[in-house]
Amino acid sequence: MDLAARITQVKPSPTLSLDAKTKALQADGVDVVNFGAGEPDFSTPDYIKQAGIRAIEDNFTRYTPVGGIPELKKAIVDKFKRDNELDYSPDQIAVSCGGKHTLYNLAQVLFQAGDQVVVPAPYWVSYPPIITLAGAEPVIVATSETNDFKMTADELRAAVTPRTRAMILNSPSNPTGATYTRAELEALAEVVLERNLLVISDDIYEKILFDGLSFRNMANLGPELKERTVIAHGLAKTYAMTGWRIGFMAGGKEIAGAVTKLQSQSTSNPCSIAQKAGVAALNGPDDSVAVMCAAFDERRLFLIEALNRIEGVKCFRATGAFYVFPNFSAHFGKRFGDLVIDGSDRMADYLLEEARVSVVPGQAFGEDACLRLSYAISLDDIKKGLDRIEEALSRLS
Ligand SMILES: Cc1ncc(COP(=O)(O)O)c(C=O)c1O
Structure with missing residues (x-):
């Protein structure tokens, strides 16, 4: 089928396709910690x-x-x-x-x-x-x-x-x-x-x-x-x-x-x-926004500090939205068996396959050194996910 050039020159949204892949794994009963979310984990206020x-x-x-x-x-x-x-x-x-x-x-x-x-x-x-x-x-x-x-x-x-x-x-x-x-x-x-x-x-x-x-x-x-x-x-x-x-x-x-x-x-x-x-x-009143932001803030501070404690990971202090963008490039070039982690795409694949942690490769945003982690997930999940990331990184050589 010949589609118009206009549509063939763009790719589907990588964040939405990653989200679909993660949700499919979760639907199969796999326990994935999803740092990929682009939406608040709160309900619309009543x-x-x-x-x-x-x-x-x-x-x-x-x-x-x-x-x-x-x-x-x-x-x-x-x-x-x-x-x-x-x-x-x-x-x-x-x-x-x-x-x-x-x-x-x-x-x-x-x-x-x-x-x-x-x-x-x-x-x-x-x-x-x-x-x-x-x-x-x-x-x-x-x-x-x-x-x-x-x-x-x-x-x-x-x-x-x-x-x-x-x-x-x-x-x-x-x-x-x-x-x-x-x-x-x-x-x-x-x-x-x-x-x-x-x-x-x-x-x-x-x-x-x-x-x-x-x-x-x-x-x-x-x-x-x-x-x-x-x-x-x-x-x-x-x-x-x-x-x-x-x-x-x-x-x-x-x-x-x-x-x-x-x-x-x-x-x-x-x-x-x-x-x-x-x-x-x-x-309406912005009370619900304040409650959401307070929860985000607690997670943000925890996440930034914990990421910076992981060897070979560097994360500057994000001051807004609900994302951090840590640099993982110190691990690029390392191997897991035959797999060479040659950039953020491979790193994200590796973390999903081996650590059951979903993150978005920086490549999707035009910066290959980094990964995007959303903290629109619970603090418990953040802790679990970071433990898994640290453990998976330690297995690279
Ligand atoms: C920077 C930015 N702009 C715009 C949007 C669009 O948001 P929506 O279409 O859900 O209102 C998003 C959603 O992820 C975003 O991150």
């Missing part, structure tokens, strides 16, 4: 679930306005004002079927053949294919581990060409858990203004932030930068709502209008029930 149930009972089950119901757009506008001191009007907002869909839509309406989009590595797995599917070229910028894998202004400047249209920034980051400081954002902002770039700010982990840090993005750096920034956001991570599929963008009216037009000819509105649940999530 008040949000109740809003969804009420929406069904009230027969709120029909088509809605394509770019989101007014009530949800208002809740999003209020959220930006309250949490981020950013003013948007409802026509600057478009609601989509998850954060990934929001990013996909943005790429479709903003990028085209000939455009380059800067993506700092390590990057979230879907950025390059989303850009490629829009006909544009992702330009991967290597960053330095000594800077917690955050892109510097010099690295950005060196990557920019006359064809560069935009850059994507994700802070806190998946996969590294690193967070940009205000000063780091300001340095990048100089290049953004100098080279007239657009910024796609993926803020999906905004509220999962530790060490007393407060969140900020490019749009916070003044009106000129706000104008050049499009925020991609969603409810999945903050409210443990990964299955509900609500994402949203905030930015220029023209962009929101274009996203809405694209949806009108593709997906139509996001799920009506999920939108009502989304209103409850955004307007």
Whole structure:
């Protein structure tokens, strides 16, 4: 079957396929410790679930306005004002079927053949294919581990060409858990203004932030930068709502209008029930978020310290999201029987086969020295998994 070139040039999401492989093993009764999870191990809070149930009972089950119901757009506008001191009007907002869909839509309406989009590595797995599917070229910028894998202004400047249209920034980051400081954002902002770039700010982990840090993005750096920034956001991570599929963008009216037009000819509105649940999530108290973050924080601190105690493993202090990105490269080149651990893919395979521990190879995020471990699992599982990893590493020679 001849499929369109557009789809043959992208690979399936490696994190989702790893998750499928792990779940298949678990379904066969194998006791796997799964550090691969990209979603909170918490349930959607009750008040949000109740809003969804009420929406069904009230027969709120029909088509809605394509770019989101007014009530949800208002809740999003209020959220930006309250949490981020950013003013948007409802026509600057478009609601989509998850954060990934929001990013996909943005790429479709903003990028085209000939455009380059800067993506700092390590990057979230879907950025390059989303850009490629829009006909544009992702330009991967290597960053330095000594800077917690955050892109510097010099690295950005060196990557920019006359064809560069935009850059994507994700802070806190998946996969590294690193967070940009205000000063780091300001340095990048100089290049953004100098080279007239657009910024796609993926803020999906905004509220999962530790060490007393407060969140900020490019749009916070003044009106000129706000104008050049499009925020991609969603409810999945903050409210443990990964299955509900609500994402949203905030930015220029023209962009929101274009996203809405694209949806009108593709997906139509996001799920009506999920939108009502989304209103409850955004307007409700953030107590559940605080409880979740406190649990994440305890696991984060334990995990970072314990990883750094394992010989040949180095892990910098992640300050957000629910991932750490330790460097395992000191073990590369070692053997287990005939198997040579030649990089992160083999290391992840080895750990799954021999230690029954599922981790995501850094290769999937454009940084082969590392593995991504999610701590959206219990502290007991984290301890068990780390013991298994340490034992498996000690068997390499
Ligand atoms: C950095 C980042 N952006 C966007 C998303 C998309 O989230 P969703 O489509 O579930 O809202 C994810 C999910 O893993 C992510 O890690």
